[in-house]
Amino acid sequence: MTADAGASGVDANGPYYRLRVAQVIDETADARSIVLEVPAELAGRFAYRAGQFLSFRVVVDGHRLVRCYSLASAPGLDPAHKVTIKRVVDGRASNWMNDHVRAGDELEVMPPNGVFCLRTRETPIVLFAGGSGITPVISIVKTALETTTRPIKLLYANRDEASIIFRSELDALEASHPDRLEIVHRLDAVHGFVDAPLVVEQVGARTDADFYICGPGPFMDVVESGLQSLDVDSEQIFIERFESPDSGAPAAGSSVDTSAGNVAVVLLDGNETEIALGDGETILAAARRVGLEPPFACEEAYCGCCMAKVLEGQVEMRMNDGGIDQRQIDEGWVLTCQGVAKGRVRIQYPD
Numbered sequence: 320m321t322a323d324a325g326a327s328g329v330d331a332n333g334p335y336y337r338l339r340v341a342q343v344i345d346e347t348a349d350a351r352s353i354v355l356e357v358p359a360e361l362a363g364r365f366a367y368r369a370g371q372f373l374s375f376r377v378v379v380d381g382h383r384l385v386r387c388y389s390l391a392s393a394p395g396l397d398p399a400h401k402v403t404i405k406r407v408v409d410g411r412a413s414n415w416m417n418d419h420v421r422a423g424d425e426l427e428v429m430p431p432n433g434v435f436c437l438r439t440r441e442t443p444i445v446l447f448a449g450g451s452g453i454t455p456v457i458s459i460v461k462t463a464l465e466t467t468t469r470p471i472k473l474l475y476a477n478r479d480e481a482s483i484i485f486r487s488e489l490d491a492l493e494a495s496h497p498d499r500l501e502i503v504h505r506l507d508a509v510h511g512f513v514d515a516p517l518v519v520e521q522v523g524a525r526t527d528a529d530f531y532i533c534g535p536g537p538f539m540d541v542v543e544s545g546l547q548s549l550d551v552d553s554e555q556i557f558i559e560r561f562e563s564p565d566s567g568a569p570a571a572g573s574s575v576d577t578s579a580g581n582v583a584v585v586l587l588d589g590n591e592t593e594i595a596l597g598d599g600e601t602i603l604a605a606a607r608r609v610g611l612e613p614p615f616a617c618e619e620a621y622c623g624c625c626m627a628k629v630l631e632g633q634v635e636m637r638m639n640d641g642g643i644d645q646r647q648i649d650e651g652w653v654l655t656c657q658g659v660a661k662g663r664v665r666i667q668y669p670d
């Protein structure tokens with residue numbers, strides 16, 4: 320999979336579109352929802368499946384950050400795109416979004432992405448959400464209730480009662496679908512942390528289900544280990560990680576073997592940096608190694624946050640798990656977390 324430099328430069332907004340904030344909703348003391356207006360001409364571009372996310376580019380203290388937020392709204396059921404952002408202690412973008420975004424503001428947003436979605440099956444659906452992990456999960460629950468006849472069970476873990484996001488909406492869904500939806504709330508302050516035996520108990524006889532897991536790392540690990548002890552096939556397990564995995568990229572300032580002679584000239588934030596690349600090193604890893612701060616999130620080719628445009632030369636992507644679509648590839652964009660240069664290349668991150 321390769322992208323060659325096209326004749327044109329970087330578009331004004333690159334892969335981002337400016338969307339107006341229609342409404343900001345306080346959900347809990349540390350989580351807010353942002354409802355976006357998608358103009359009719361972008362409706363196709365912003366069509367989404369339950370479980371997908373949007374990537375936002377924001378400027379915090381002079382630093383441009385790109386962060387993914389799952390759509391908590393359900394396509395075709397809710398009138399507008401809605402994301403819900405929970406504050407992370409000392410987190411830059413999440414606190415900025417909670418503190419500064421107001422109705423009427425415009426945000427830079429990349430179209431929906433992601434594969435944490437429903438598949439066509441008759442089997443039950445069992446979902447495990449922790450904290451802000453409820454966002455894609457509630458969208459999947461609503462969509463599955465509306466478009467399938469599958470029985471659904473949700474275990475939702477939170478610190479305490481006050482941290483439960485979408486409490487009244489979840490109560491209403493359960494009340495209107497008593498024979499199809501069962502929701503179990505677990506509160507750390509009351510019940511302690513979720514552990515593997517609890518996961519086993521909650522799954523019960525539903526070992527043929529599709530399992531969806533989204534929440535803090537340790538929560539997801541416990542759920543996964545519970546499912547593994549039940550011999551659930553990995554194909555039945557869908558996981559959305561809100562944290563970037565450790566990429567194993569060399570730390571800033573470390574050295575690599577650059578004898579292969581590949582070079583990337585990287586344009587980022589108005590600066591141009593020439594980088595001698597290690598053998599097989601991705602452009603994102605190289606940029607970080609020399610101390611640049613390019614945008615990235617998943618590093619697994621599905622979020623699209625690290626996209627840059629190839630201006631000269633040839634960049635080969637190791638893989639693409641939906642992070643970039645064919646139209647963008649045709650326009651010369653690549654995922655730099657997967658992009659390996661052949662010879663000398665010049666790439667530009669979106670302005």
Ligand SMILES: Cc1cc2nc3c(=O)[nH]c(=O)nc-3n(C[C@H](O)[C@H](O)[C@H](O)COP(=O)(O)OP(=O)(O)OC[C@H]3O[C@@H](n4cnc5c(N)ncnc54)[C@H](O)[C@@H]3O)c2cc1C
Nearest residue numbers: 386387388389403404405408409410411412413451454561
């Ligand atoms: C596919 C996907 C979907 C997501 N959906 C949602 C969602 O629906 N809702 C939601 O709330 N979140 C979601 N996230 C998480 C979100 O993208 C952000 O990762 C999260 O908001 C934290 O970003 P931040 O900029 O606030 O934190 P960051 O500034 O990136 O900080 C993250 C952590 O690192 C620590 N840290 C920061 N800088 C340093 C430093 N210099 N040294 C040491 N530690 C440091 C912080 O203390 C914090 O604990 C999703 C993530 C992904 C990948």
